Amino acid sequence: MSGVGTVRVARLVAAKDLRIERRSRVVTNQVLPFAAVTMVLFGFALDANTSVLETVAPGLVWLATMFSLLVLVQRNFSIEDDDGALDSMRVAGVDPRAIYLGKAIGLGVQLAVLEVVLLAAAVVLYGETIRVDGLVLLVTTLICATCGLAAVGTLYGGVAAGYRGRETLLPLLTLPAITPVLIGATRAVEAALGTAGAAVSDGWQWVSLLAVFAVAFGVGGALAFGPLIDE
Amino acid sequence: MTHLDDTSTATTSSTPGADAERLPSFATTGTRATRFLGIATLVAMGWLVLFGLVLSPADVNQGESVRFFYIHAPTIWVAYNSFVVTAFSSGAYLFTKKHSLGWDRLAGASAEIGVVFVALTLLTGALWGRLTWGIFWQWDARLTTTALLFATYIGYLAVRRLGGSHHQRAKRSAVLGLLSVLLIPLVHWSVLIWRSLHQEATVLDVDGDADIDGIMLFSILVGVVAFSLFYVWFVLHRTRMLAMEDLIEERGLDAALDARRAEGVKAVEGIEASRADETPVGDGGPS
Numbered sequence: 001m002s003g004v005g006t007v008r009v010a011r012l013v014a015a016k017d018l019r020i021e022r023r024s025r026v027v028t029n030q031v032l033p034f035a036a037v038t039m040v041l042f043g044f045a046l047d048a049n050t051s052v053l054e055t056v057a058p059g060l061v062w063l064a065t066m067f068s069l070l071v072l073v074q075r076n077f078s079i080e081d082d083d084g085a086l087d088s089m090r091v092a093g094v095d096p097r098a099i100y101l102g103k104a105i106g107l108g109v110q111l112a113v114l115e116v117v118l119l120a121a122a123v124v125l126y127g128e129t130i131r132v133d134g135l136v137l138l139v140t141t142l143i144c145a146t147c148g149l150a151a152v153g154t155l156y157g158g159v160a161a162g163y164r165g166r167e168t169l170l171p172l173l174t175l176p177a178i179t180p181v182l183i184g185a186t187r188a189v190e191a192a193l194g195t196a197g198a199a200v201s202d203g204w205q206w207v208s209l210l211a212v213f214a215v216a217f218g219v220g221g222a223l224a225f226g227p228l229i230d231e
Numbered sequence: 232m233t234h235l236d237d238t239s240t241a242t243t244s245s246t247p248g249a250d251a252e253r254l255p256s257f258a259t260t261g262t263r264a265t266r267f268l269g270i271a272t273l274v275a276m277g278w279l280v281l282f283g284l285v286l287s288p289a290d291v292n293q294g295e296s297v298r299f300f301y302i303h304a305p306t307i308w309v310a311y312n313s314f315v316v317t318a319f320s321s322g323a324y325l326f327t328k329k330h331s332l333g334w335d336r337l338a339g340a341s342a343e344i345g346v347v348f349v350a351l352t353l354l355t356g357a358l359w360g361r362l363t364w365g366i367f368w369q370w371d372a373r374l375t376t377t378a379l380l381f382a383t384y385i386g387y388l389a390v391r392r393l394g395g396s397h398h399q400r401a402k403r404s405a406v407l408g409l410l411s412v413l414l415i416p417l418v419h420w421s422v423l424i425w426r427s428l429h430q431e432a433t434v435l436d437v438d439g440d441a442d443i444d445g446i447m448l449f450s451i452l453v454g455v456v457a458f459s460l461f462y463v464w465f466v467l468h469r470t471r472m473l474a475m476e477d478l479i480e481e482r483g484l485d486a487a488l489d490a491r492r493a494e495g496v497k498a499v500e501g502i503e504a505s506r507a508d509e510t511p512v513g514d515g516g517p518s
Binding site for chain 1: 325383386390395402403406407413414418420421422424
């Protein structure tokens with residue numbers, strides 16, 4: 001299959017996933033509220049101490065994103081499992097790299113929406129302020145981190161898909177793997193928002209970590225996905 | 232390795248479902264070589280106890296707690312090597328034409344022992360830290376990376392148990408074994424810059440002690456030899472055990488197939504017999 005074909009198929013797969021979401025509204029009605037509740041619970045855990053919350057808000061946003069990522073990945077692969085859709089695509093000769101890319105793009109779009117909502121929650125609940133000179137860094141960080149998370153989530157979702165006990169396996173595989181994203185994205189967002197006096201220029205080295213991570217796992221995932229889902 | 236391949240081919244070729252219940256006569260994981268290795272391991276462990284607990288002195292600064300290092304340093308050394316072996320044999324399974332399951336079992340056995348050794352490292356390190364620093368855990372880069380390494384390989388072992396055919400398991404875990412190699416440097420890099428920004432790397436740099444006592448160094452060396460022997464000994468046994476487990480699964484399937492087939496044959500014979508009974512003997516049909 002040619003490169004153009006792969007991209008086209010990937011777009012179709014992503015569009016299919018997003019169409020299913022638009023019609024079923026599972027992510028909108030269940031995952032987003034779950035993420036918001038997590039943010040409220042963090043507030044309880046830290047005794048609603050405004051100064052503490054403001055300091056740790058970037059980390060909490062990413063932690064909530066990662067918990068929601070697990071739920072999103074489960075959802076994204078349960079729609080493939082239900083009618084053996086993944087197997088059908090494989091039997092139909094669809095390039096596994098295209099499936100991987102498509103699912104990752106679909107997941108990435110959902111994640112991006114989630115992250116924006118969580119950032120808004122941090123502004124409202126934790127008194128975080130978004131400053132203009134950090135905006136470019138903030139958006140770049142969101143994009144790079146989302147790519148990395150979507151790459152890892154789709155990869156390990158594919159490993160566990162179709163097996164009993166995948167609900168418990170997925171967090172064990174995913175959370176250690178996305179630690180670099182948690183660290184990098186937290187520090188970069190801290191720099192972008194100026195939490196605890198961080199300068200904007202401090203953030204860019206973390207963005208480079210996030211970018212390297214996203215590329216490494218994007219390429220690794222695309223190559224590994226075929227053998228992984230191949231039955 | 233060669234031995235392994237020998238057994239796997241020998242077992243699949245011999246006794247094609249004939250005596251499915253009886254295990255072959257070599258149903259032991261010991262050979263003369265592993266027995267020798269086992270004795271050598273025990274001797275080396277004895278040496279380690281002697282040097283670690285009796286002959287080497289207590290440290291000037293750390294006191295008796297320095298003795299944890301005679302387990303701590305060798306186990307992590309062996310653990311890192313065992314994960315290298317896992318990665319190497321994962322690659323060997325994927326990229327050799329034969330796709331020998333022997334490589335897969337070696338990868339699994341090596342990772343299992345690696346995980347146990349990392350656990351030992353973390354445990355002895357935490358105990359040592361409590362005695363020396365007053366805390367169990369220090370958020371330093373090496374420690375944090377090691378903890379994540381531990382979690383990653385627990386995940387790898389969990390994936391090995393997902394089920395499916397042996398070659399499915401082998402392929403899946405081989406890919407994961409290689410991905411972990413991709414992951415570890417990234418984790419280490421991130422943790423490294425995370426720590427370097429927040430605090431001066433470190434408190435008590437033990438390995439940096441320039442004037443480390445000769446007998447202490449030798450004790451650590453004895454530890455490395457002892458735990459390396461231990462590793463090789465266990466990997467050999469464990470690999471053979473995994474081969475046997477695979478064999479039992481195959482045999483179990485064969486036995487079940489044979490049993491169903493026998494039932495079928497019995498049923499057909501029964502039907503034929505009843506038909507023969509029903510047919511009158513002197514029917515007068517054409518002969």
